[in-house]
Structure formats: C-alpha cells, structure tokens
Amino acid sequence: MSRQLFWSSRDDQMDSSCLFFANRKLKLLMNVKASSAPAANWMGHWLMVPISENPLLNSHLEALDQESGGLLTRLREAGDLPTKAGSLLHVKGVTGLGASRLLLVGLGAPEVLSTQSLDRALTAAFRSLTDKPNLDVGVVVPPAAILGSKTPLEFVSAAVTAANLGSVGQDLYRTERARHPLAALHVISSENMASAIERGAILGEAMNLTRELVNRPAQEVNPVTVADRCSALAVEYGLTCEIFDVPRLEAERMHSMLAVAKGSAVPARMVKLDYRGAKESSSHVALVGKGVTFDSGGLSLKPTDGMLTMKCDMAGAATVLGAIVAIARLKLPVNVTAYLGLVENMVSGTSYKLGDILTARNGVTIEVLNTDAEGRLVLADVLCYAVDQGAEKIVDLATLTGACVVALGEEVAGVFSNHDEWSGQVISAAKTVGEDMWPLPTWDLYDDLIKGDVGDIKNTGGRWGGAITAAKFLQRFVGGKPWVHLDIAGPAFQSSAKAWREAGATGYGVRTLVQLAESSVIDL
Structure with missing residues (x-):
C-alpha cells in the first residue's frame, strides 16, 4: 500500500521535469543473457x-x-x-x-x-x-x-x-x-548462473538509483519529488510507504527538523518505507538517511566552492532508499524500515537563526550555533521517531561533516557507535562487500564539547573532533538502542573519476546495508 500526504500549494508548482523524475521507474540498462x-x-x-x-x-x-x-x-x-x-x-x-x-x-x-x-x-x-x-x-x-x-x-x-x-x-x-x-x-x-545474474542486476540497479538521486540537481530533486519517487518505487516493489507532510511533522513534534526547512519554499517531508520479510517477532532494523536535498548553509552561508556540490547532501537518504529497494527485490528474510528525513537548507526571511533554541521530538533543547550544522538537526527527530516506532537496532547514514573527510580522506567512511557488537557487524558487512570504513571513538569526554549554555546541547562542538561531536549529538536521540552512525561525506560523492568509478555519486553504502540484511548477523 502507498500513502501520500502533501502540502498542495507547493505540489501545484512542480514542473514536468520534476514530475518525470518523481514518477519514473527503475530503468533496465541492458539485457543480461546466459550463454553455454x-x-x-x-x-x-x-x-x-x-x-x-x-x-x-x-x-x-x-x-x-x-x-x-x-x-x-x-x-x-x-x-x-x-x-x-x-x-x-x-x-x-x-x-x-x-x-x-x-x-x-x-x-x-x-x-x-x-x-x-x-x-x-x-x-x-x-x-x-x-x-x-x-x-x-x-x-x-x-x-x-x-x-x-x-x-x-x-x-x-x-x-x-x-x-x-x-x-x-x-x-x-x-x-x-x-x-x-x-x-x-x-x-x-557451462554452469547455471541465473541467481548470480539476478543478484548482480538488482545491486547494480539499486546503486544506480542512489547515484541518480544524488547526481540530479536540486531543481528536480527536492523533498517533495523525492517523497513522490519513494511512493512510486514502493508501489513497484511492494513496500509500505508513508509520507509525512508539514502538518504531520508538526503533530509528531519534529521541530528540530522543521526548523531547518523554514528558509525554503519547498516543504519538508519524512518518508517511512517498510519491508517485512520475516516473522513479526524477528528483529526490527531501522535505516535512517539524512536527506538535505540542497544545503546552502542557511544564514551561515557556504562560499561558492563549498556550496557547488551540495546537491549531494541527501546521499544518506538516497542510500537507504537504494538499499531497501534491493532488499525487497532480493526478498530477504528480514524486517527493515527505512526513514528519509528530507529538507532544503535555504536562506530567506523565515530561515532559522543563530541563537535559536529548538526542541526536538524527545524534548531535548538544542542551541543553534551554526545553521550549516543542519544535518544532525534533521536526523535528531528522525532517529527519535524510529526509536518510538520500535526499532531495535539502527544504522544512520549521512554526509555529515567535512571533519570526517579531513580525518579519513575521501574513500573511507567514519563509523561511530554506542554498541561494539552492532558496530562490528556493520564493519564486517562492509569488509565483505569491499566498502572501506573505519571506527572513531565516541567517548564520554566529547559530550562536554556540545554541552549547551542556554539549551541542553549545542549543534556544534567547535573545530576539534568535529566528526565525533556530531556523532555524539546524534547519540542523544537513539534512546540507548544499538546504533551505528556512518559519516559518508567522503566516499558518497567524488570530485574526480578513477579507472574504476565515475566522478559524482558513487552509490557507496548500498552494498553494505544489503549485506548486513542478507547475513545472519541481523539478530544479536
């Protein structure tokens, strides 16, 4: 089933290219044939x-x-x-x-x-x-x-x-x-390769879905069109889709996420995609993706060079969408829900401001010191909602910090967690599929760097340990559940091509999430 809730005044403004993007199906790139x-x-x-x-x-x-x-x-x-x-x-x-x-x-x-x-x-x-x-x-x-x-x-x-x-x-x-x-x-x-052909095609098409979403510009890819695309894919592949419009987000007390969207003419959306391939009593995993479809930095405006590639700031959401589509097509025996937090971070007279105090879904108050530290504000509410919906284990993906790229380079994702075993399983899945990631500490000493003066916490901990303090911010919203945060700011989008990959979006993370779902380690 598919459920859509839209803010109609914006939907009427969608042009034909946006509608094409939002309603298109996965494209079969080639015929794959077996020959003996x-x-x-x-x-x-x-x-x-x-x-x-x-x-x-x-x-x-x-x-x-x-x-x-x-x-x-x-x-x-x-x-x-x-x-x-x-x-x-x-x-x-x-x-x-x-x-x-x-x-x-x-x-x-x-x-x-x-x-x-x-x-x-x-x-x-x-x-x-x-x-x-x-x-x-x-x-x-x-x-x-x-x-x-x-x-x-x-x-x-x-x-x-x-x-x-x-x-x-x-x-x-x-x-x-x-x-x-x-x-x-x-x-x-001479052997029967049908199953391997099907698996390879599904993974390739899922990664290309993620790459397309990230590579298309913000004039086509915005919270409304991505939500509509999710709805179309849900119908195509038997997922349950629920789309949260602004009134629903307000009713769910998702004020941290909504604050980021205030400066944009395009309203926020959250998409929930459910796949149930196992018994209801089986473990329930949540995949949460940051979906800032364009990030200007807000009032903490980015310079031109820093803003040029910010269509890629929704790569986390695109990755969890690609992964759950692949999981559904592979008919894996797991229960997975994907949550996409979708906003634009723009500048206008209604933008949220430095010094604002935001109240997240779980009641934590947030002191805004930088409007360009917006992804964590979106994820805060989405993570809270996933926990309230019964998620037993969580993986979130986000192009969250430049600090992680400084620490690990462009090819490697940072791993942050509150649970060593769950983190080890995610890292093992990544190693199996050949996607590089490396764990960074989440020690309690970093909490002091984001302790608020006016509110409970600040949305940035300053220059030092920036990727870690961003992760520590997110940890306040997972309710103690086993949680892994993947900062994919480096590997999700590449500025130059190499022999084995294109420049632009890479589809990084889709294979890791599918492998995690496919392996027996889903249950702790």
Whole structure:
C-alpha cells in the first residue's frame, strides 16, 4: 500500500521535469543473457576474458589461444598479457574467434584477490567499453582456481553489477553522453548462473538509483519529488510507504527538523518505507538517511566552492532508499524500515537563526550555533521517531561533516557507535562487500564539547573532533538502542573519476546495508 500526504500549494508548482523524475521507474540498462556456448564461438562486439597472474591457472585460455592461432601465447611471450589486478588490454582484429575483439582483464594473484579488487577490475573493464553505444559484450566466467576465495557465482554477480555501474555516468544532461548502456551482456559459462545474474542486476540497479538521486540537481530533486519517487518505487516493489507532510511533522513534534526547512519554499517531508520479510517477532532494523536535498548553509552561508556540490547532501537518504529497494527485490528474510528525513537548507526571511533554541521530538533543547550544522538537526527527530516506532537496532547514514573527510580522506567512511557488537557487524558487512570504513571513538569526554549554555546541547562542538561531536549529538536521540552512525561525506560523492568509478555519486553504502540484511548477523 502507498500513502501520500502533501502540502498542495507547493505540489501545484512542480514542473514536468520534476514530475518525470518523481514518477519514473527503475530503468533496465541492458539485457543480461546466459550463454553455454564455448567462448571461442561466441559472436559479439567484445569478448571479456579475465586472466590470473599465475599462468598455470589460466586453463580457460587454452581454447581461445588455439583458435586464435596462438595469439595469447605471443602476448605472454612478449610480456604484454595483462595479469596485474585491474590492468587491461584491448586487442582488435582477432581472427579465428567468433568475436573479433578481446578485452583481457588482469585479476592478479588468486591468494590476494579481494572483493574490492575484483569489483574495481571489472568496473574499470566495462567503463573502458561503454564510451560506445549498443555493444554486445560477452564475459567469460573463469575457473574457480583463479578466483581464490571467490566463487564463480560471486564473479558473475560482481560482473553484472559492474556492467550496470560502468554504463552510467554523471552526464545526465549532456547532449552527447560519455557513457552508454550495453545492448546486451552475455555471461559465458557451462554452469547455471541465473541467481548470480539476478543478484548482480538488482545491486547494480539499486546503486544506480542512489547515484541518480544524488547526481540530479536540486531543481528536480527536492523533498517533495523525492517523497513522490519513494511512493512510486514502493508501489513497484511492494513496500509500505508513508509520507509525512508539514502538518504531520508538526503533530509528531519534529521541530528540530522543521526548523531547518523554514528558509525554503519547498516543504519538508519524512518518508517511512517498510519491508517485512520475516516473522513479526524477528528483529526490527531501522535505516535512517539524512536527506538535505540542497544545503546552502542557511544564514551561515557556504562560499561558492563549498556550496557547488551540495546537491549531494541527501546521499544518506538516497542510500537507504537504494538499499531497501534491493532488499525487497532480493526478498530477504528480514524486517527493515527505512526513514528519509528530507529538507532544503535555504536562506530567506523565515530561515532559522543563530541563537535559536529548538526542541526536538524527545524534548531535548538544542542551541543553534551554526545553521550549516543542519544535518544532525534533521536526523535528531528522525532517529527519535524510529526509536518510538520500535526499532531495535539502527544504522544512520549521512554526509555529515567535512571533519570526517579531513580525518579519513575521501574513500573511507567514519563509523561511530554506542554498541561494539552492532558496530562490528556493520564493519564486517562492509569488509565483505569491499566498502572501506573505519571506527572513531565516541567517548564520554566529547559530550562536554556540545554541552549547551542556554539549551541542553549545542549543534556544534567547535573545530576539534568535529566528526565525533556530531556523532555524539546524534547519540542523544537513539534512546540507548544499538546504533551505528556512518559519516559518508567522503566516499558518497567524488570530485574526480578513477579507472574504476565515475566522478559524482558513487552509490557507496548500498552494498553494505544489503549485506548486513542478507547475513545472519541481523539478530544479536
């Protein structure tokens, strides 16, 4: 079922592009087909062949080498065969095979092949092809021996996910796109790979959903349109959706969140998405996402350079949406609720002000020292609501602080928690899927830095330990429940591309949340 509550005066102003964004379904980027034909006979534009650093393990190359007149032998003897993890060689004009072009992909040594290095090698390979449209690409599933601790099924899932990610860039509005979806991807194996193909496609499409939401500009992506998109996806994938408009948020005493939205012409929304795949008595996990669809800084106005990428400040909300859609499509046996706190932080005569005292849902009073420390004000009320709804364990994700990027860099998320076991499970899930995160302390001594002079707490603790004091602020609103806060300000959005990823939104965190739900560690 889907329930929508909207502030009608704003909805009437939505233009056609906003309506298109809000009501569109997930787009299938390519046909993925299984093929049991010998790789040497497969006909298409490019045949992708993974290669191990250990030449004795490359038994799958023998037929290709023989049919191509010893091409691979000559490349190996010349030292041109790519074997280092992530190295690529494009070979054109091949004779004797069904495909006239080979893409050789190095996987490195099996004993050190990780999920992350496999993902990066495969995504780099597909990105090297998707600058051209309408390609048929075949990928050879290698023997288990060259995959180390990985299985052929895991390889196929990773390859299908990589093909989806590698086919989409941030150039959503360019007349001539730099990235193009494949016409078809052919998984070449004698084994049944249907389940791995489906899993890889679902994960890739979920990550692309998150990436699209973050990459689209604030003129299309605002609290109202994101809520509407959630409603459409809920109908498509059997989620229960409840959308909280301004009167409902006021009735729920979510005054901290509403204060942030006061300066914008677009009203706040909170979205609650329920997935029930287990018995009602099973553990109930809440995924909470910060959804500041544009952050000007409010009256503590950001400079131009700092504001330029602030469409990405809703990446936490986009991530939990992508994750719960994937969880529903995978039909995982868990009970999960996603909460998206959606606001714009803008400047006007009605903006909340420095020195204001806000009263959050749980009665904690907050002294506003910086209107650019707004994400924690949104999450405060949403976390309170999740606890009141019976959440037994919580993970929140937010592009919360630049301080976390200073501490850990752009590739690594910060982990903050009040519960070592729950935190360990989240970190373990991230390690399994190859997403980097690192724990930072939440010791009691940091509470003194946010102790209020006029209210109970201040919304910023100053320059030192800024990522930690932001997390300590959030801890006041989780009611003692096992809670993990992921500060994804670094890895959620990238300013430059690398071989294995596009610039812009990355979809970081979706795989970790799905793995957490998929594993048996959901129950403490």
